[in-house]
Amino acid sequence: MTELKINPHFEDFIYDWDHTNYLLVGGYGSSKSFHCAAKIVLKLLSEKRTALVVRNTFETHRESTYALFREIVKDHLELHNQFNFTLNPMQIIFPNGSKIIFKGGDSTEKLKSLVNISLIWIEECSEIREEVYHELKGRLRHPTLPLHTLLSTNPVSKNNWTYRFFFKDDLKDYFKLSDEELYEKRIVKLDDTYYHHSVVTDNKFATEEYIKGLQETKEYDPDTYRIKFEGRFGFSGLRVFNAFVTMPHDEMVEKIRKIQNPSRHCGMDFGFATSYNCLVRMVIDNDENILYIHYEYYDKGKTDPETAEDLKEFTWTKELIKADSAEPKTIKYFKQQGFNMRSAKKYKGSRLQYTKKVKRFKKIICSDACPNVIRELQWLTYKKDSKGIIHEDEFAIDPHSLSAIWYGLDTFDIADLKGGKMELTKESLGIW
Template sequence: MMIEKEVNPHFEDFIFDWTHKFYFLVGGYGSSKSYHVALKLVLKLLEEKRTALVVREVYDTIRDSCFALFEEICIEMELDDHIKFVTSPMQIRFPNGSKIIFKGMDKPAKLKSIHNVSIIWIEECSEVKYVGFKELIGRLRHPTLDLHMILSTNPVSTSNWCYKYFFKYKKNFILDDEELYRERVVIIKNTLYHHSTADDNLFLPKSYIEQLEELQVHDPDLYRIARKGRFGVNGKVVLPQFVEWSHEKVMDAIMEIRSPIKRAGMDFGFEESYNALVRLAVDHKEKILYIYWEYYKNKMTDDRTAIEIIEFKNSGEQIRADSAEPKTIQYYKQMGFRMRAAKKFPGSRSQYTKKIKRFKKIICSSNCPNVIGELKDLTYAVNKDGEIIEDEFSIDPHTFSAIWYALDDYEVSDLKGNVTYE
């Protein structure tokens, strides 16, 4: 069957490339990435007998998005007489026996009945939970055919799982997203990365791009996402003065402080939360906070944790800890640790946060990946009106709590030089 179809040049190689297992497409609004993924699948399933699975987080969103997009493409290519669209349950059947089935991750039980899927497309993958992504990898299997997974998304926060998995998170570095923005297409091992913006869609009206440009003034965060197609931090950053230095540089800087104030703080956790223990050094004169050591684990009983942080017992170093766990603090005391409860009071979260924000610089050692992962891009939570909530954050930052406790009774000067007693 001879098929002619005009496509955007930036996607031409992508459409015919089936040499990789993963295809990660990120782009701004109107870049045509979803259109070309759908076209890629139609061409492949016409060529080979395969079963493809198309997934979104919510099943009810598929009919007006992915399913409608496939239908539009097949009509444009005059294939609608050859390809059958079934609406209940949603399915597309090809003349050679290929088929596309559609599922939502909000109904995961229905994934268990799927067999011999050799291609999966996760549309708006940033909306799918990480556990769902892992489940889908397990569903991608066929005895003879090559396996492929295509993930497409508008860029979201760097705290999203897809950024951490495909780009960088803590010590797991795969690709600098800035390199992708420069090169537009990058191949790393078995993954092809593809970046696109509205400029790559030659079929867009000029007025649409002008509309995207207007976002630069009114909504910078959305402009970065919609116009530039770039990951970043969504919302107001809690600690804009936070920077990462090499461990050696941090320790050298601490050595230069005439009278460093050294502290240790601990937040307790078990199942979902973490035991977070940090060591800090304060340059009181320069108003610089250094974070140079961390312990970060969960699902650890107190006796096992006590063994792993035995150095604090041996050195007699004091740990200021979460006062909400008096039994835990008492246990560590009985085991010979110098541990005391940090003060907690109504509004203490907000007050502790304001205290940390008064430092001119917060410098963290590269040896503290969990501190960096939680605090570098930490943003405030917002209410239904979009206003920030000063004592709530985008994640539950256990290392931030540990820092609060460590500085429990530290007297910090504000930027005007006044001493504030917390």
């Protein structure tokens, strides 16, 4: 190998192989991707291994990770002519028989045939789904070699699975490491995970013009500055529900009791393996145009009979539940079990119209007894396409609670402002 130009802040990372997981979090231009690729090349030259490199979409490899490996091999290896680079299939064969293969993470089915993978690099890991990460970890197996996973990402939203898995998840009362501690120490070695934080000023090869361009975003786009220059987690993008706030449950119960012109709504979204069954109870203050969300059911992996048992109180209250019309067999089953359940209307453009309906409330107040609704909706942002264009019916995550709210408000419109009063009982408020 000729001289490999390594940034000093990455030197410890390059040569550390004492950990199972390596998480690199950093701003734009910090050189984390280059050093992940260099670390893998060095390892595969010293040991015969098969490494898997994953991005969410396979097509993005050619101009990013694949090109980066070619650059490192061509510019820094005297024996670069002995490497075999192919595009179909996309792979790199080393002189000693080591191999790098490239896959997309948008389908777990594409990953199940992989064997003898002892090293995985997930580039832009925040873009893949958490279940894909766990599927990839299951692909790691070798009879003799130690197993390693590298993950690199720009720190996007704290709602992202990467933050919740490696740092903190309030919903699960899970804590592993404070991101603030990582920003302060820059490198943290905790149990089987190596944490590394980097910013553009750690890259001695970044131009002054490039650094200045990132710094200038502070004046007009603080959110972009936080991600691109500071390399810090937060909440990214255009927020969907600016009127969303939370309230202690006992306080909400008292608020609801005092509503003069209320209406009650229940909605349910169905799921099973990767998505969730979600049911919400809502009360609308029609005089004040406020939506109160005071009850949630949120679970997955359960059969219809198991879910029906969990929700059997609804067979006693006979509350109307509007549910996803895409599951007519499920709705029929619940009706047979004594639930007052009907299909909500779905049509082309209904996602956008339902979202606009929810946004028309002056306030959306959620009980702190609904942690999943809070997690999904408090900082829900719109999804951007590859050109940076926002689509008002697509979101950065799949919010099951929002679908349940959509269905529950299926028949609610402006006419409901003149609706009659609802008898407020403990049962109607979801208090048992």
